[in-house]
Amino acid sequence: MFHSTFDAFETFLFVPDTVTTKGSHIRDSLDLKRTMSIVIIALMPAMLFGMWNVGYQHALSIGATWSFWQTFWYGFIKVLPLIVVSYGVGLSIEFAFAQFRGHEVNEGFLVSGLLIPLIMPVDVPLWMLAIAVAFAVVIGKEVFGGTGYNVFNPALLARAFLFFAYPSHMSGDKVWIAGLTKGQGVIDGFSGATPLAKAAAYQIDQMPSAYDMFMGFIPGSVGETSTLAILIGAAILVITGIGSWKIMVSVFGGGLVAGLLFNTFAVNPYMEIPAWQHLIMGGFAFGAVFMATDPVSASQTEKGKWIYGFLVGFMALLVRVLNPAYPEGMMLSILLMNAFAPLIDYYVVEANIRRRMKRAKKVANV
Amino acid sequence: MSKSIKIKRGLNIPLKGSAEKVLVRLDKAETYGVKPTDFPGLVPKLNVAVGDKVKAGSPLFHDKYRPEVVYPSPVSGEVVDVRRGERRVILEVVVKADGGDNVYENFGPALPEALTREEVIARLLKAGVWPYIKQRPFGIVANPSETPKSIFISCFDTSPLAPDLDFAVQGEEESFQVGVDVLRKLTPGKVHLGLSADFPPAKAFANANGVEHHYFTGPHPAGNVGVHIHHIDPINKGEVVWVVNPLDVIIIGRLFLKGVYDATKVIALAGSEVLKPRFYKLISGASIESIIKDNINSQAQVRIISGNVLTGTRVDKLGYLGFYDNMVTVIPEGNKHEFFGWIAPGLDKHSASRAFLSKLIPSKRFTLDTNMHGGHRAMVVTGQYEKVMPMDIYPMYLIKAILANDIDRMEQLGIYEVVEEDMALCEYVCPSKTEVQAILRKGIETMIKELS
Numbered sequence: 001m002f003h004s005t006f007d008a009f010e011t012f013l014f015v016p017d018t019v020t021t022k023g024s025h026i027r028d029s030l031d032l033k034r035t036m037s038i039v040i041i042a043l044m045p046a047m048l049f050g051m052w053n054v055g056y057q058h059a060l061s062i063g064a065t066w067s068f069w070q071t072f073w074y075g076f077i078k079v080l081p082l083i084v085v086s087y088g089v090g091l092s093i094e095f096a097f098a099q100f101r102g103h104e105v106n107e108g109f110l111v112s113g114l115l116i117p118l119i120m121p122v123d124v125p126l127w128m129l130a131i132a133v134a135f136a137v138v139i140g141k142e143v144f145g146g147t148g149y150n151v152f153n154p155a156l157l158a159r160a161f162l163f164f165a166y167p168s169h170m171s172g173d174k175v176w177i178a179g180l181t182k183g184q185g186v187i188d189g190f191s192g193a194t195p196l197a198k199a200a201a202y203q204i205d206q207m208p209s210a211y212d213m214f215m216g217f218i219p220g221s222v223g224e225t226s227t228l229a230i231l232i233g234a235a236i237l238v239i240t241g242i243g244s245w246k247i248m249v250s251v252f253g254g255g256l257v258a259g260l261l262f263n264t265f266a267v268n269p270y271m272e273i274p275a276w277q278h279l280i281m282g283g284f285a286f287g288a289v290f291m292a293t294d295p296v297s298a299s300q301t302e303k304g305k306w307i308y309g310f311l312v313g314f315m316a317l318l319v320r321v322l323n324p325a326y327p328e329g330m331m332l333s334i335l336l337m338n339a340f341a342p343l344i345d346y347y348v349v350e351a352n353i354r355r356r357m358k359r360a361k362k363v364a365n366v
Numbered sequence: 367m368s369k370s371i372k373i374k375r376g377l378n379i380p381l382k383g384s385a386e387k388v389l390v391r392l393d394k395a396e397t398y399g400v401k402p403t404d405f406p407g408l409v410p411k412l413n414v415a416v417g418d419k420v421k422a423g424s425p426l427f428h429d430k431y432r433p434e435v436v437y438p439s440p441v442s443g444e445v446v447d448v449r450r451g452e453r454r455v456i457l458e459v460v461v462k463a464d465g466g467d468n469v470y471e472n473f474g475p476a477l478p479e480a481l482t483r484e485e486v487i488a489r490l491l492k493a494g495v496w497p498y499i500k501q502r503p504f505g506i507v508a509n510p511s512e513t514p515k516s517i518f519i520s521c522f523d524t525s526p527l528a529p530d531l532d533f534a535v536q537g538e539e540e541s542f543q544v545g546v547d548v549l550r551k552l553t554p555g556k557v558h559l560g561l562s563a564d565f566p567p568a569k570a571f572a573n574a575n576g577v578e579h580h581y582f583t584g585p586h587p588a589g590n591v592g593v594h595i596h597h598i599d600p601i602n603k604g605e606v607v608w609v610v611n612p613l614d615v616i617i618i619g620r621l622f623l624k625g626v627y628d629a630t631k632v633i634a635l636a637g638s639e640v641l642k643p644r645f646y647k648l649i650s651g652a653s654i655e656s657i658i659k660d661n662i663n664s665q666a667q668v669r670i671i672s673g674n675v676l677t678g679t680r681v682d683k684l685g686y687l688g689f690y691d692n693m694v695t696v697i698p699e700g701n702k703h704e705f706f707g708w709i710a711p712g713l714d715k716h717s718a719s720r721a722f723l724s725k726l727i728p729s730k731r732f733t734l735d736t737n738m739h740g741g742h743r744a745m746v747v748t749g750q751y752e753k754v755m756p757m758d759i760y761p762m763y764l765i766k767a768i769l770a771n772d773i774d775r776m777e778q779l780g781i782y783e784v785v786e787e788d789m790a791l792c793e794y795v796c797p798s799k800t801e802v803q804a805i806l807r808k809g810i811e812t813m814i815k816e817l818s
Contacts, residue, residue: 019736032746242747
């Protein structure tokens, strides 16, 4: 009856006792559960720092000085509901679909379900989050057949959904800091604006220091602010081989190239920001490490990964700097490249086919 | 010595229990079996009935669509059983060996140089050694009416626990050379030997005349003949290459030297559950029981494999050594649950990825069982197959083309250049536990049907 559900819980506790029947008699110990678990472990630094930073930013906004644990506890209480709602809604839908289709429950959402809260403003209403998650899972994934078949990164789809459906809750100066939307606090001279917003308003002098941006002591989505925490995650992904270093490197490379081009042809203060600073602002690093590397929606050929990553980074800065309507370009850039990834792969594979044809022709002509 | 070809992509799986270089001469087994299932696509027609007396070299069955290709008995004795499976498919023809020396069907010795190509083929067919010659594409028994552009022999095996072929061919130099001479008659092109560049090859290989020597170095599948072909003389649409195992070249050589079908070969018995892993000299098709006797761990539940752990066939104690196999592997069954295994550090777990702590001990040898280590999922992770596929082929795209049954695409993506063994590592590393080899065989069958 509830086989998929039972199975999901059983395999959560135990690696199943199924043995090989045909083909290779031995199999690699790596499975999707472990793959996804490692991504979750890699997300831990960003998540924990995000919780602390939520408390820290709130304390700043009300002018309070809190102890470390007080700060962290405040953030924990704020972020936990987001995670619970995200997993609760998403997994319920996943289980229902798996049950309906008679599949085992795919582990893909374990990662998406944690990514979603980390790319949300902390003050996003829970009901909104629930709708976004439902949209991402149903329209983003299940209609295509589930994890492995989706075109777009489900977590980003959840964010994009809210971004376009409820823009007032997804941008501006108030949403990034807990409590501000409810009119709490705000001491004189405090601004809840993200570095991106300040840069877009040409208030370059008011931007936080590069050190603060790298460490993450800035307003922003829950998990995206600390480049350091994200790089720790990146190291875990690259060392274990779970995340594609090619994509990470090429995204950063693409961003850097775009930034340098802006520097060269700068006509406004935003374009003059040193290229490397773009990489530690906003969601760039988080997107490069955790979003662009989603193997399902990224390019699937190794050559394609270089091209895909480069374009993600390049487009992100293009949107960020040149388009006044969108303060951050990473989300849209990755979603756009998700759509183009199959095309990139098509040309890479086509080149392989042409090589083969050419070889055959050469032989035929001899 | 020509320049060696470096294979970069691949994976060596370091298993416990590789065979010690000790040669044991095995007594004649009680029964021998020939399995039509060793020959993909074969529709067998029996030449014998239960109770018939046969000699070594007497045909047991033949190919329904190519009756000249016969499959002989490796020993003299009496046909005692024809085991059938579902829908009466013939699984095994069992011959009870008579005691004492083998009585051979006599085909008379002959020098391959003195014969025409047609005469050589006729001889190979009549004596039943023809099936030792396989063709690429598709990895099926060669079609005697075709002419291959070249013939490949891979003289080293890089698969897990694989026997040292240099050791296995010792003392067979003359038969090997004659076998090579026979093969040279069959192709207007060259006979290529693939050798390991890492250690000096056996005399039989190094001193073979009339062949091209090629040297390879790198991880498995560097020893696969498919990889050699891909790098030396790749197969294009409409082309045919023939391949023969070195141990089988020797059997072909003996037919011309002695005029008999003498299927004696040296195989390895290996694996973590074998008490004393070593080499055995025996006659092809010997019963598994005669090979393993009490040389395996009787406490554990084991899986016996005719062949290597990646591509071999599951057999039980009452089964028989496969026609082409040069080893028997015994590993533990993995039918047990593992508590929170997906998050355990995994010091004793092997993986191509670096997701387990075992990577920190580079020289570690593993005891791997038959557990799947996870459930079947849709393909999610990418780039894993490419890392273990040293060919200019996109394995995942090829597999997807086969799943979509897109014949043009399969052809374009290079299905002619691969057989199961070339993609076995893809199956090993796949975190979604995709049955790559079974899918590939299905694709190959589709292509065979399409082209006939």
